Amino acid sequence: MKVWQLAYPHNLQHVTAPDLKLTEDKVKVKVTKALLSESDVAVYTGALKVTAPFIPGRFAIGQVTEAEEDSFIKKGERVYLSSVTEDECAPDGLRIAGETVDGFYRDFVLAGVDDVYPLPASVSDEAAFLIDAIALAEHIVDEMHIDVGQHVLVLGGGLYGNILCQILIYHRAVPILADNNAERLARAKKCGIYYTFPNDDTLKDNVLNITGGKLADGAVYLAFANRCEPSVLFPLVKRDAYVAFCSLIGKPLHVNLEYALKNNVTIKGITESREFVSTAINLLANKAVHFSEFPIKSYREEELTELLDKYASLYSSGATLPEQIDIIKFIF
Numbered sequence: 545m546k547v548w549q550l551a552y553p554h555n556l557q558h559v560t561a562p563d564l565k566l567t568e569d570k571v572k573v574k575v576t577k578a579l580l581s582e583s584d585v586a587v588y589t590g591a592l593k594v595t596a597p598f599i600p601g602r603f604a605i606g607q608v609t610e611a612e613e614d615s616f617i618k619k620g621e622r623v624y625l626s627s628v629t630e631d632e633c634a635p636d637g638l639r640i641a642g643e644t645v646d647g648f649y650r651d652f653v654l655a656g657v658d659d660v661y662p663l664p665a666s667v668s669d670e671a672a673f674l675i676d677a678i679a680l681a682e683h684i685v686d687e688m689h690i691d692v693g694q695h696v697l698v699l700g701g702g703l704y705g706n707i708l709c710q711i712l713i714y715h716r717a718v719p720i721l722a723d724n725n726a727e728r729l730a731r732a733k734k735c736g737i738y739y740t741f742p743n744d745d746t747l748k749d750n751v752l753n754i755t756g757g758k759l760a761d762g763a764v765y766l767a768f769a770n771r772c773e774p775s776v777l778f779p780l781v782k783r784d785a786y787v788a789f790c791s792l793i794g795k796p797l798h799v800n801l802e803y804a805l806k807n808n809v810t811i812k813g814i815t816e817s818r819e820f821v822s823t824a825i826n827l828l829a830n831k832a833v834h835f836s837e838f839p840i841k842s843y844r845e846e847e848l849t850e851l852l853d854k855y856a857s858l859y860s861s862g863a864t865l866p867e868q869i870d871i872i873k874f875i876f
Contacts, residue, residue, distance in 0.1 A: 545650065548845070552596050554588065566612070566654070572654055573606040573609065574874075575604050575649075578604040578648050578872045579602070579871060582768055582865060583643060585865065587600045591859070592643060601642045602648070603625075603627055605624050606623060606625060607620065622663045624663055627676065627818075629659045661675075661821055667829050672828070674703075678820075679821050680708070680814065680820075681708040681711035682823050685711065687812045690712065690761075690762060691717070692717065695760045696763065697762070698722065698764045699763070700765065701723030701725060701728035701729060701732055702768070703835075704790075706737070707835075709732065709737045710735060710736070719737060720754060728867070736834070759781055760782065762781060762785050763780060764787070764788045764789075765777055765787070767789060767790060778803035781809065784807070784809070784810070785807075838868060843870065845872055
């Protein structure tokens with residue numbers, strides 16, 4: 545089979561690897577489409593350390609080509625491949641595709657039957673790449689015990705922040721989205737997110753106006769779409785509030801906890817949401833989220849290196865990556 549293998553940073557090679565043989569409790573999946581994510585760019589540039597040779601690719605969908613006769617996953621099914629799986633031998637008990645183990649930029653993968661999720665016909669290939677964002681949002685709602693009518697401040701208005709706000713609305717909470725990117729705020733408005741504000745000196749007054757002077761019931765800091773100082777959240781939430789810090793990859797966050805300690809704030813750290821994947825698929829099937837405002841672009845796998853080089857240049861310069869859904873099509 546063919547794989548896209550990283551020999552060292554900025555050097556991705558298309559090479560031949562041994563064919564995979566079906567084993568017990570596994571299914572063989574032909575990768576049809578993969579996402580190009582911030583995680584993949586970080587691995588490609590060397591910002592996220594991996595041991596070469598290494599196969600990037602954190603998110604993918606595919607078609608089952610081989611399965612055991614008694615498997616509940618059937619040959620021919622279109623499936624979403626879980627990017628995070630359990631591994632008792634791993635330091636933190638988890639394997640992360642494209643980060644701690646080889647990822648999905650290849651022809652075929654062997655996956656556990658519990659690590660592939662059949663996709664209903666009502667969930668398009670493009671929509672399937674929102675599963676992680678929706679699962680993270682559901683994880684946040686669960687961890688923060690968000691209730692009907694609560695005001696939740698979200699710092700970071702990229703794709704994940706936008707989806708989080710939509711899921712909060714679905715749960716009948718009231719999101720307040722703050723970001724200094726006018727395009728993000730305008731896109732959020734089009735997606736039905738009513739309260740959108742710049743993240744500046746006026747934010748606290750805006751939060752007070754919306755909450756009737758009571759501040760937010762909780763807040764979320766999305767590290768992968770944010771450059772502001774994390775501690776700014778704490779003066780904007782009530783006493784005993786929940787505050788979540790979220791990131792898809794390990795990022796150093798320097799947070800001043802003085803205000804949080806004084807006000808008994810509960811802090812949650814959330815980096816993966818594997819337990820909420822099925823919920824996310826169900827929400828997509830029921831059209832609970834909208835993503836038409838985000839550009840979707842498709843590329844042939846031969847364009848992968850060129851695209852990674854382009855994003856690596858932006859990433860290394862500290863610039864924000866384009867907010868679009870970049871899908872890599874693999875030859876079937």
